[in-house]
Amino acid sequence: RIMGRQGHVITDQTLQPLRQKYLQRQFYNLSKLGDSRYDRLPFSIRVLLESAVRNCDEFLVKRSDVESILNWKETQSQTVEVPFRPARVILQDFTGVPAVVDFAAMRDAVMKLGGDPEKINPVCPADLVIDHSIQVDFNRNQCLTQSVLPLCSLRSDSLQKNQDLEFDRNKERFQFLKWGSKAFRNMRIIPPGSGIVHQVNLEYLARVVFNYDGYFYPDSLVGTDSHTTMIDGLGVLGWGVGGIEAEAVMLGQPISMVLPEVVGYKLHGTPEKLITSTDIVLTVTKHLRQVGVVGKFVEFFGPGVAQLSIADRATIANMCPEYGATAAFFPVDDVSIQYLEQTGREAEKLAYITKYLKAVAMFRDYNDVSQDPDFTQIVELDLSKVVPCCSGPKRPQDRIPVSDMKNDFETCLGAKVGFKGFQVPPECHSSVVPFQFSEREYTLSHGSVVIAAITSCTNTSNPSVMLGAGLLAKKAIECGLSVKPYIKTSLSPGSGVVTYYLKESGVMDYLSQLGFEVVGYGCMTCIGNSGPLPEPVVEAITKGDLVAAGVLSGNRNFEGRVHPNTRANYLASPPLVIAYALAGTVRIDFEKEPIAINSEGKEIFLRDIWPTREEIQAVERTFVIPSMFKEVYEKIEKVNNRWNSLDAPSDKLYTWDPKSTYIKSPPFFSGLTMTLQPPKSITNAYVLLNLGDSVTTDHISPAGNIARNSPAARYLTSRGLSPRDYNSYGSRRGNDAVMARGTFANIRLFNKFLNKQAPQTIHLPTGETLDVFDAAERYQQSGVPLLVLAGKEYGSGSSRDWAAKGPFLLGIKAVLAESYERIHRSNLVGMGVIPLEYLPGDTADSLGLTGRERYTIIIPEQLTPRMIVTVKLDTGKTFQVRMRFDTDVELAYFHHGGILNYMIRKMSEDAKDSTEKEQHV
Known part of the structure; x- marks a missing residue:
C-alpha cells in the first residue's frame, strides 16, 4: 500500500x-x-x-x-513426486455447487477454530460454468401429442420451456452460486444457457498465455470435470481432478x-x-x-x-x-x-x-x-x-466399425451379461412389441433406437461434424426421409456460436424438420439429463424386456447413465446419430441395407446422403467466422435475464436454510479440532458391497433421475416434495442427506452378494437384502466400520467428488481394489478413505475372498508412501495389500482426516500465528 x-x-x-x-x-x-x-x-x-x-x-516448490x-x-520412471501450480481452475455446476458448499462450510469451521473465515477464498482464479442443470424435458415429441404429422413445427418452444423449467427447478442452487460469486474473490460464474463448460473454455475462457501482473506464462488449469482435458487440444495443459483437490488448488495449494x-x-x-x-x-x-x-x-x-x-x-x-x-x-x-x-x-x-x-x-x-x-x-x-465407427454398447473404449454394428449388436444380444453382453434367450431375439403413439401404431424390437441426441462437449464444439450433420439432414429431407416421431431426438449445442453458424449456413431448418431442434445449451443427454421417454415407448420396452438403444454424440455411455430404459447406448458422430435415427434401429448394415424407403418407394442408402469432407470444409470456411464468436461472447455474462434478476445475499458467511432440500451445511467438519489423532487400524470391518471390474463413478454416485422407490426419494417425500420435484442427483449435490442416500443407487450396479443388478446389498449380520443406504445405516448404528471390495479400474468415468464423499458418509473406511481410476483414487484420499490395492497377482478370487469375512487392516503409526500393510480375516487368513497413498502430501492429508480438514487447520494456524506476531510487535 x-x-x-x-x-x-x-x-x-x-x-x-x-x-x-x-x-x-x-x-x-x-x-x-x-x-x-x-x-x-x-x-x-x-x-x-x-x-x-x-x-x-x-517451501511449496523447491529447487530440487x-x-x-x-x-x-x-x-x-522413478516415482518422483513434484508439485504443480496451475494458472487457473475450472468448474461446472454439478461439481461446482458442492465446492462452493464446502467453501461456505470451511468458513464456518475456520471461524469456530478462531481463524479468519475470509482466508477461505480462492487464490487461484476460478471459472464456474453452469451447464449441467438443464434436461430434455421438452422436445419435438411434445409438439406431436395433438398431431400425427411426422415432422415437428419449426416454431417449437422446447428450448424456452426447458430453460424455464431448469430455472424453476434450480433457482435455489443458482441463488447460492450467485452468493458465492459475491462472497468469494477470484471466482467468475458463467450463467445457465451459455453453453457447455469445455466448449466455453475452448472458445472464450482459454488464455493460452497468461498476461498477468507484468508477467507472461503458459495458461494451464485443472478442472472438476474429467473432460477438462479437452483444452489440451488448444495447447493448454489441463486435466480433471477431484472436486476436493480442486478446492485445495483454489486455496493456493499446489497439486x-x-x-x-x-x-x-x-x-x-x-x-x-x-x-x-x-x-x-x-x-x-x-x-x-x-x-x-x-x-x-x-x-x-x-x-x-x-x-x-x-x-x-x-x-x-x-x-x-x-x-x-x-x-x-x-x-x-x-x-x-x-x-x-x-x-x-x-x-x-x-x-x-x-x-x-x-x-x-x-x-x-x-x-x-x-x-x-x-x-x-x-x-x-x-x-x-x-x-467409420461407433462405440458401445456400454463403454466408450469398445469401438465397433459401422460395417460391423449389426453383427456386433446381435452377438451382444445373446452374449453373457457383461460389457458386451445382455444374455437375451435366443428365442426372444426376434421379439416385436406393438404400441400406439400419436394415434398411430408402431413397433419396437431389440436394437430399436428410442433416443438420438446430438449432445456433449466432445462433438458440439466441432464445426465439421455439426455442419456435417446439418448437410446430411438437408439431403435426407430432400430425399423424402423422416424420423419416427416416438424417437426422442434433440440437439444441445455447446455454445450459442453453434446455433449461429447452423442458422447462417441454412442447415438448421433441416435439422429441426428431422426433430433435431435446439432443446438447450448444456451437457444434457450425455450426463444423464435425457429427460422422460414417451410413456407408450417405456411400456413397450418393459413389456418385451427389450434392449432398446440410445445413440448420442457424447463421450460416456456407461450402464444406467443415459436413461434407465436404454440398455444399449452407442457413441457416434453427429451425422451417424441422425443416420441411426432415420433407420430407427442399430441392427442395420448401412453398406448393404437402405437407411429407409421414401414415399416414392425408392431405396435410400446412407452413402446417398453422406456429405464429404470437402463439402463440409467449404461451408465451414464460409460461415464459421470471428464475428460470430465476438457477438456471442461479448454478452455471455449478461444475456440471461432471469440470472441477472436473481437476488442473492451478500454476507461473507452463508446463512444456511434448514428447510432447504438443495443446499445444506455438510457434516464433514463436525467436531473438528486443531489436535491430530494418530492413525488407527480398521478392526473387524464388514464388506458393504462386493463389486467387479470397471465400477464407474456413475455406479457409485449417479447424476440422473431419482427413482421413486429409492432412499433419496423417501427422504425428499418426508420433506414434503412430490416426485415431479425430485429433480436429479446431480442437481442436489449441495445436500449431503440426498447424496448419501444416492450413493450406490444406480439400478445397474452389479453386486456379487446378490448376483444381479440392483442398488441393494445384503446386511451380513441378519442376511436381509436392503437398499445400500439402509444397510450402511444399520452398520453405523452398530458402530461397525465398512469396506468395499472391487476389481480393476474402480472409479472409472466422470470426475465426481460425491463418489468419495458418499462412501465416507456411509461409514466406508477403505476400498480394496485391483486398480483405481486416477481421479477417483485422489478423491478417496481427499476424504480420508483408504485406497487399498491388491499386490500383483492377487485378486479377491485368487485369495478366496467371498466378502462375507470380517476384515482387520493393520495400520502402523509411521506411514510411508505406497506402504504394504497386512489384512487379517476372522477366518484366520492373512494377506498383504498396498496402501495407495502415493506421496508424502497425500499421507499428510490422511493424517488430518482429509484434504479439507488439512486446509482448515492450516488456515486457522496461519491466522493464529499472524495474531501472535501482531501481539508480540
Whole structure:
C-alpha cells in the first residue's frame, strides 16, 4: 500500500491495471537455462517446468523439484513426486455447487477454530460454468401429442420451456452460486444457457498465455470435470481432478503429482473423405486403451497433426479419460493461432502468445522432425486406415466399425451379461412389441433406437461434424426421409456460436424438420439429463424386456447413465446419430441395407446422403467466422435475464436454510479440532458391497433421475416434495442427506452378494437384502466400520467428488481394489478413505475372498508412501495389500482426516500465528 496525491491510499488492486498497461512484461525464459536437457523435454513437461521455476519459493516448490522435472528423462520412471501450480481452475455446476458448499462450510469451521473465515477464498482464479442443470424435458415429441404429422413445427418452444423449467427447478442452487460469486474473490460464474463448460473454455475462457501482473506464462488449469482435458487440444495443459483437490488448488495449494511418463502418439497419413473426427477419436481411444496409458501424459506429434483442426484435436483430447491418460497434449502451432483468430481473440493477444511461446521453445512445427522431443514410448496411427465407427454398447473404449454394428449388436444380444453382453434367450431375439403413439401404431424390437441426441462437449464444439450433420439432414429431407416421431431426438449445442453458424449456413431448418431442434445449451443427454421417454415407448420396452438403444454424440455411455430404459447406448458422430435415427434401429448394415424407403418407394442408402469432407470444409470456411464468436461472447455474462434478476445475499458467511432440500451445511467438519489423532487400524470391518471390474463413478454416485422407490426419494417425500420435484442427483449435490442416500443407487450396479443388478446389498449380520443406504445405516448404528471390495479400474468415468464423499458418509473406511481410476483414487484420499490395492497377482478370487469375512487392516503409526500393510480375516487368513497413498502430501492429508480438514487447520494456524506476531510487535 502506498499513499497517492491528497492522501488517497493506492492498493495493489488499484495499481494492477496500470502495471498491465505500462510496465515492461517479463517472463521466465527457460531457453536461457543453457541446459541441453530442456530442448529434449516433451512440450507438456516444459509447462510443468516453467510453473516450478516461476513458483519456486523453497517451501511449496523447491529447487530440487525444478531439477527433478528438468531431469525428466531419468526421473520419469522413478516415482518422483513434484508439485504443480496451475494458472487457473475450472468448474461446472454439478461439481461446482458442492465446492462452493464446502467453501461456505470451511468458513464456518475456520471461524469456530478462531481463524479468519475470509482466508477461505480462492487464490487461484476460478471459472464456474453452469451447464449441467438443464434436461430434455421438452422436445419435438411434445409438439406431436395433438398431431400425427411426422415432422415437428419449426416454431417449437422446447428450448424456452426447458430453460424455464431448469430455472424453476434450480433457482435455489443458482441463488447460492450467485452468493458465492459475491462472497468469494477470484471466482467468475458463467450463467445457465451459455453453453457447455469445455466448449466455453475452448472458445472464450482459454488464455493460452497468461498476461498477468507484468508477467507472461503458459495458461494451464485443472478442472472438476474429467473432460477438462479437452483444452489440451488448444495447447493448454489441463486435466480433471477431484472436486476436493480442486478446492485445495483454489486455496493456493499446489497439486502433488508423480512426474508422469509421456507417450508420444505419432499421426501420419490423410483421412479418407468420408471420415469424421469422431471416427478418429474412437479409433485413438481403443488403441490407447490397448497400449495402456493410465496415469501418463500422451503428447501428439507428426505430420498428421498439422492436418487436424483445433476442433478435431480438442475432440481427441476430450476423450482422454476414456483411454485413461492424465492429459492428451497438442502443443501450440500455427493452426492454434488461426483458431484463436477465428474465435475472435484480439490481434495484440495473438502477437504476444506467438512471440512468447517461440521465445521459450513451446511453439511447435509438426512437420519439423528436429523439434520432436524424447518420449517414454512412441506409438503411431495412420489416419488413412481409420474407418467409420461407433462405440458401445456400454463403454466408450469398445469401438465397433459401422460395417460391423449389426453383427456386433446381435452377438451382444445373446452374449453373457457383461460389457458386451445382455444374455437375451435366443428365442426372444426376434421379439416385436406393438404400441400406439400419436394415434398411430408402431413397433419396437431389440436394437430399436428410442433416443438420438446430438449432445456433449466432445462433438458440439466441432464445426465439421455439426455442419456435417446439418448437410446430411438437408439431403435426407430432400430425399423424402423422416424420423419416427416416438424417437426422442434433440440437439444441445455447446455454445450459442453453434446455433449461429447452423442458422447462417441454412442447415438448421433441416435439422429441426428431422426433430433435431435446439432443446438447450448444456451437457444434457450425455450426463444423464435425457429427460422422460414417451410413456407408450417405456411400456413397450418393459413389456418385451427389450434392449432398446440410445445413440448420442457424447463421450460416456456407461450402464444406467443415459436413461434407465436404454440398455444399449452407442457413441457416434453427429451425422451417424441422425443416420441411426432415420433407420430407427442399430441392427442395420448401412453398406448393404437402405437407411429407409421414401414415399416414392425408392431405396435410400446412407452413402446417398453422406456429405464429404470437402463439402463440409467449404461451408465451414464460409460461415464459421470471428464475428460470430465476438457477438456471442461479448454478452455471455449478461444475456440471461432471469440470472441477472436473481437476488442473492451478500454476507461473507452463508446463512444456511434448514428447510432447504438443495443446499445444506455438510457434516464433514463436525467436531473438528486443531489436535491430530494418530492413525488407527480398521478392526473387524464388514464388506458393504462386493463389486467387479470397471465400477464407474456413475455406479457409485449417479447424476440422473431419482427413482421413486429409492432412499433419496423417501427422504425428499418426508420433506414434503412430490416426485415431479425430485429433480436429479446431480442437481442436489449441495445436500449431503440426498447424496448419501444416492450413493450406490444406480439400478445397474452389479453386486456379487446378490448376483444381479440392483442398488441393494445384503446386511451380513441378519442376511436381509436392503437398499445400500439402509444397510450402511444399520452398520453405523452398530458402530461397525465398512469396506468395499472391487476389481480393476474402480472409479472409472466422470470426475465426481460425491463418489468419495458418499462412501465416507456411509461409514466406508477403505476400498480394496485391483486398480483405481486416477481421479477417483485422489478423491478417496481427499476424504480420508483408504485406497487399498491388491499386490500383483492377487485378486479377491485368487485369495478366496467371498466378502462375507470380517476384515482387520493393520495400520502402523509411521506411514510411508505406497506402504504394504497386512489384512487379517476372522477366518484366520492373512494377506498383504498396498496402501495407495502415493506421496508424502497425500499421507499428510490422511493424517488430518482429509484434504479439507488439512486446509482448515492450516488456515486457522496461519491466522493464529499472524495474531501472535501482531501481539508480540
